[in-house]
Amino acid sequence: MPPPRGRREPPRYAVELPGAQLLHFALAPPGAAAAAAAAPGCFPPPPARCYSLCVPPARGGGVRAARLLRRLQQRLGEGGWAGCRVLPLLCYGPRRRPRRGFLLQDPRGAPGTGRRLAELLRAQAAPRPPLAVYEADARGALRQRLWALAAGGGRRLLRRARVVAAAAPPLHPAAAALRGGALPPSAPAARARLRQCASVIPEASAVLEILEKCPRHPEKGEFPVIVVEGLDATGKTTVTESVKDALNAVLLRSPPACISQWRTTFDNEPTLIRRTFYAAGNYILASEIAKASSQSPVIVDRYWHSTAAYAIATEINGKVEDLPPAHHEVYQWPKDLLKPDLVLLLTLSPEERIRRLQGRGLEKTKEEAELEANSLFRQKVEESYRRMVNPACQEVDASPSKEEVLKTVLKVIKKHCAL
Ligand SMILES: Nc1ncnc2c1ncn2[C@@H]1O[C@H](COP(=O)(O)OP(=O)(O)OP(=O)(O)O)[C@@H](O)[C@H]1O
Numbered sequence: 359m360p361p362p363r364g365r366r367e368p369p370r371y372a373v374e375l376p377g378a379q380l381l382h383f384a385l386a387p388p389g390a391a392a393a394a395a396a397a398p399g400c401f402p403p404p405p406a407r408c409y410s411l412c413v414p415p416a417r418g419g420g421v422r423a424a425r426l427l428r429r430l431q432q433r434l435g436e437g438g439w440a441g442c443r444v445l446p447l448l449c450y451g452p453r454r455r456p457r458r459g460f461l462l463q464d465p466r467g468a469p470g471t472g473r474r475l476a477e478l479l480r481a482q483a484a485p486r487p488p489l490a491v492y493e494a495d496a497r498g499a500l501r502q503r504l505w506a507l508a509a510g511g512g513r514r515l516l517r518r519a520r521v522v523a524a525a526a527p528p529l530h531p532a533a534a535a536l537r538g539g540a541l542p543p544s545a546p547a548a549r550a551r552l553r554q555c556a557s558v559i560p561e562a563s564a565v566l567e568i569l570e571k572c573p574r575h576p577e578k579g580e581f582p583v584i585v586v587e588g589l590d591a592t593g594k595t596t597v598t599e600s601v602k603d604a605l606n607a608v609l610l611r612s613p614p615a616c617i618s619q620w621r622t623t624f625d626n627e628p629t630l631i632r633r634t635f636y637a638a639g640n641y642i643l644a645s646e647i648a649k650a651s652s653q654s655p656v657i658v659d660r661y662w663h664s665t666a667a668y669a670i671a672t673e674i675n676g677k678v679e680d681l682p683p684a685h686h687e688v689y690q691w692p693k694d695l696l697k698p699d700l701v702l703l704l705t706l707s708p709e710e711r712i713r714r715l716q717g718r719g720l721e722k723t724k725e726e727a728e729l730e731a732n733s734l735f736r737q738k739v740e741e742s743y744r745r746m747v748n749p750a751c752q753e754v755d756a757s758p759s760k761e762e763v764l765k766t767v768l769k770v771i772k773k774h775c776a777l
């Protein structure tokens with residue numbers, strides 16, 4: 359039954375356990391009968407103690423919240439939290455924007471842990487997120503107490519509620535907030551986010567300046583535009599360079615060269631900000647594609663599908679089964695972005711991809727290292743590529759020799775594009 363008008367349903371939470379298993383719990387509405395549903399297994403029994411915090415997007419959009427969350431994540435990742443385990447947490451509800459945070463499990467229930475967490479939060483600029491403390495009552499029922507922390511040292515109880523297990527919602531709670539969140543759905547949205555970033559990241563102004571100079575609705579020329587997508591080391595550089603020579607085409611890359619000097623800066627920012635850079639890069643690239651495709655065929659190394667697939671895989675914690683279903687709006691091409699004629703997706707077995715990554719011997723970017731270590735993440739990126747529509751990706755097996763792969767790619771291009 360929905361909550362009475364004007365009253366919000368108590369929040370629900372999804373906590374990610376090791377192995378990417380998502381566990382959902384909720385707060386029982388005030389006055390609800392002591393239901394049979396017990397707290398979920400992410401709360402170890404005493405002496406263990408658990409704490410959680412979630413960062414609400416404050417004024418200025420999600421930029422400040424994303425940076426605060428990352429700062430807290432870094433502090434919790436530092437030493438001194440002996441034996442504690444930090445698990446990613448998402449707070450959600452039908453009428454709430456999902457908020458990201460952490461559940462901290464302290465297996466020893468050391469009294470200093472809560473105090474240190476409170477100090478860590480008090481040290482942050484206002485508005486600071488409240489701290490939730492979980493404790494079993496005399497009858498063994500788990501309760502959450504939510505505290506607002508004052509900078510001076512005081513605290514105020516905001517709510518006290520019973521914690522109950524909850525069923526997983528049909529759609530991952532982060533899915534609804536992806537478009538407009540980590541995935542700006544349009545050029546105006548990317549510009550707005552860059553403006554929010556500009557006060558804390560000076561490079562955002564430089565990217566914005568370039569984006570502002572691009573035509574608002576660049577149109578594709580008469581020559582075909584072919585995009586090559588795939589995980590790292592699947593052979594995109596090799597293929598795009600060979601296709602460029604074979605078709606006398608112009609080769610372009612996303613992010614485009616004019617903003618790539620700022621890439622490392624944005625790669626070191628939280629997802630929300632990093633994806634804004636890549637999304638903006640795609641809109642800048644679109645105007646380069648428009649110009650080049652009036653002169654010759656254009657081959658593009660990564661474009662929107664990469665930005666979307668990596669954003670989806672990062673934001674949707676859990677397993678491949680937790681991804682938004684096929685046909686969800688996150689797999690749709692943005693309405694205002696110049697569309698290519700053909701998108702090829704190079705695929706490789708994980709073993710061969712690792713062999714090629716190692717053979718290349720280049721320094722791994724953070725995300726490449728993650729792809730290698732985290733096969734779940736790799737599966738989510740690849741499955742997201744496969745679910746993209748309008749245009750969908752044409753899959754090409756990239757495991758044969760370079761010459762064979764090029765032959766197949768040229769055959770697919772000739773079948774789909776007038777050259
Ligand atoms: N068909 C192939 N057979 C064997 N090795 C290949 C083949 N294609 C590419 N390689 C090698 O695999 C490595 C990765 O290829 P490449 O750099 O083209 O991938 P990429 O997808 O562009 O990677 P990234 O996205 O990280 O830039 C390179 O050392 C390349 O020479």
Ligand SMILES: Nc1ccn([C@@H]2O[C@H](COP(=O)(O)O)[C@@H](O)[C@H]2O)c(=O)n1
Binds near residue numbers: 633636640723
């Ligand atoms: N359009 C794009 C292009 C790239 N990315 C991100 O960059 C990383 C891979 O880039 P390579 O230069 O190594 O191929 C990957 O982590 C993507 O997240 C993007 O988001 N959008």
